[in-house]
Amino acid sequence: MAPRGGLSVPTNGVLGHSLRIPSTNTELVRALSRLRRESLISVVLQWLDKKHRNFCQPYLYADHDPDDAENEHLEYDPPAQSLEELREVYEGHKKGKGSRKEIADRILCGDWRHGISLYQLAMVEERLLLDHPTSHKWYGKRLVRKREQEPGVEPGDYADDFPRFQAATFLQSLANQLSPLMKAHYYFTRQKNMHKGMGLTLMRIFMHDSPYNTEQSLHDVQPQTSGGSSAAKAVWVAFPDGSPYVYLSISTSPGQRVGYEALSLQKLLYDAVPQALSKPFKRYELQDTKLHTRSLEALLTLRGSRGSNAAPGGWSIFVDNKLNQNTLDFGINPPSKDAIKKSKPPNPAHVHDRAGKENNTRTTKRGRRNTALADEEAAESPASKRWKQVAEGRFGNSGVEGDGMALERVEVRIDDAFPASVIPAVLDEEDIQNPRPTARKSKAYGRPSRPSELDREADETASTPGAGSADWRPDVRATFYGSHVFAGIRQLAEKGVVDGERMPGWMTGEAGVSIGVVKDGKIRTRNNIV
Incomplete structure (x- = not known):
């Protein structure tokens, strides 16, 4: 036997x-x-x-x-x-x-x-995470104090208050909360110079939906089924040094789908992270900062230890303090042109363009020198020079490749009121009073897609006035795609496709978010947590 x-x-x-x-x-x-x-x-x-x-x-x-x-x-x-x-x-x-x-x-x-x-x-x-930094989608979250269940705490005590992270203590508290619900494997790694000297602690959590912690239970896991990936899934959690932010990640490899079991386990994990950092009478919760990206570098720049107001856009010239003068006196006593040329850092976009143009001036196979660069500079119109100057003033040192703020997707909803004088000419009165709801379908699987974070809430929809009102707000959304959205907008401004002078500030990346609502030319988030 x-x-x-x-x-x-x-x-x-x-x-x-x-x-x-x-x-x-x-x-x-x-x-x-x-x-x-x-x-x-x-x-x-x-x-x-x-x-x-x-x-x-x-x-x-x-x-x-x-x-x-x-x-x-x-x-x-x-x-x-x-x-x-x-x-x-x-x-x-x-x-x-x-x-x-x-x-x-x-x-x-x-x-x-x-x-x-x-x-x-x-x-x-x-090693996959380090070799393929865009293989995961990261969600920037902020640790904030819970204002309820803490009697006797003044409102001022909540400002800039975040817990001290210690790996051993955090791991023990997290395991005590998750072990009765699922089995998990925890792995810590330390990256000292992830981006511009900023440190980062990475924790990998391999979740396994089983009451047993034996090898046999691991052998019984089916890695992938017809309905999506199995309930065993690895999630990364990143803790930047000296920052009240936490980065949560899900692997988004091509061709992989996350099953419902894995989504439920991830929800349990996300709820347990702030609880593991909490103490008696000092409870924390995670709030979304509306910054979703595949670049850890962008998260460290916009939600890192150096503060969330990293001054993207035209204000980025004051971040490195290379103007050799007091920032507050910039408008009163502007420096000379020679001082600006000496102190101003080189524009990576212009350096890259000039390097590419200089390569074209090398000797060709026939021994003739190409003078395309000189001809192009001579033929450059005053309007083109003006567009580049305006773009440089609006974007500053940002909006170029290698600036550490590359966002591959930016989605906004325009929440401004539609002009009342234009409404009758565009829509019929019946369409305004009884708008036809449209059911969005998923292109891949032919089923209703999940609600977007930009969808209006019930109270916002109910408060929308009807026909003939000057406050009618249509559902207008704009989504930008690309390896670096704001670098692409800057190139459009330099070529005159986008009016750099009338362009709103959120199009230069000043808000530092990837999803939000635009009203009166300014972008705001649902919970105003940035």
């Missing part, structure tokens, strides 16, 4: 670093295939380092059982005798031996054929 398996008992413990998932796991194979060859070798060498060996033990010759039928193929891929020998093998791969696919196959089918630990998987996803 075959031996009976061990008894699994529900527990409140967390998933340990040494627990292994099968090497055939779909999510694991996909993660390794996305790594670059150099990164893959670097991660394996980290596994073989002394400080990581306890959780990353490979399959060695001492573990070989010749009577095991699963090891009949060992003659084609024999295991290493020791860790030092295995390390030399992967050091040799650094010199150009073997392709990325061959190295990944050796890892999954050879040196770690008995499975990859959760600690190793976390290190792989950490």
